[in-house]
Amino acid sequence: MAPDAVVPDAPQFEDGEQRRSAATLGMWVFLATEVLFFGVLFGGYAVIRLLNYDAFVVGSHHTDVVLGTVNTAVLLTSSLTMALAVRGAGLGQRRDTTRWLVLTLLLGLAFLGIKGVEYYQEYQDALVPVLAFRYQGPHAQGVLLFFYLYFVMTGLHALHLIIGVAVVGAMVVRNRRGHFGPEYYIPVELTGLYWHFVDVVWIFLYPLFYLVARV
């Protein structure tokens, strides 16, 4: 009934297994560059926090810890659904794979929605550097730096997630068209690796911005 997976021609590989290995290795090399891409920002964060610790305590208190924690749970859950989607694709369970992919996509959108609500609150509280920043309390200069880092790092993360949502959407379409089966599901697997990586970035962003000093 369902058509067989359309395996794009790739004569350079001995077999499907070698092909999968090469694709996975390539993806991890790309992710290593992403680690360094985000890494310099984390390095900058470390230096600025060392020099402005008190300001970071103030800044962290201005973030919404409830929404941030809920969002972390949403993203961790999306990693579970993504892992199940990749598993389903490998087992040739096309319908289940579509379902898990759609769920992953919706969780990604939920994360972006909640993040948008947070951004809007911070805009209303005039905590957005450049656009609207009117915080006048103690350590104003350091708090400004905290929010620069907050918006650049969470913004770059959100951009990655938007790309992830788009790619997962493409995977839903391709899976429904029957492009994947147990013998070929490399695109789903690589999408999964990317998605989990974006999750890993957030796992570090969360304590650095929301939990600096809550007491």
Add this chain to the structure above:
Amino acid sequence: MSPAAGQNHSPGARQYVLTWVALLVLLLVAVGTAYIPLGVVNVGLNLGIAVVKALLVMVVFMHLGISRPVVRLAAVAGFFWLALLFILTLAEYVTR
């Protein structure tokens, strides 16, 4: 253990669900301990929990636990260079 060259490398769904539960428990521990005044220990806990969560995601969800050594090496390489960046940068700021 070297990975088998079989059809399907994916761990079972059960393992994924257990990992997810562990991740959520760690999240709750992170939020909970953030409200207990422990001084520097708070920072250590925050980062330590984040590292454990990241490792769980990478080893289980990203299959590093069953990947070939060359893939693990590529994964470690990124963090190795990142570690150099942190060590060389912070060596200066921390010892001022």
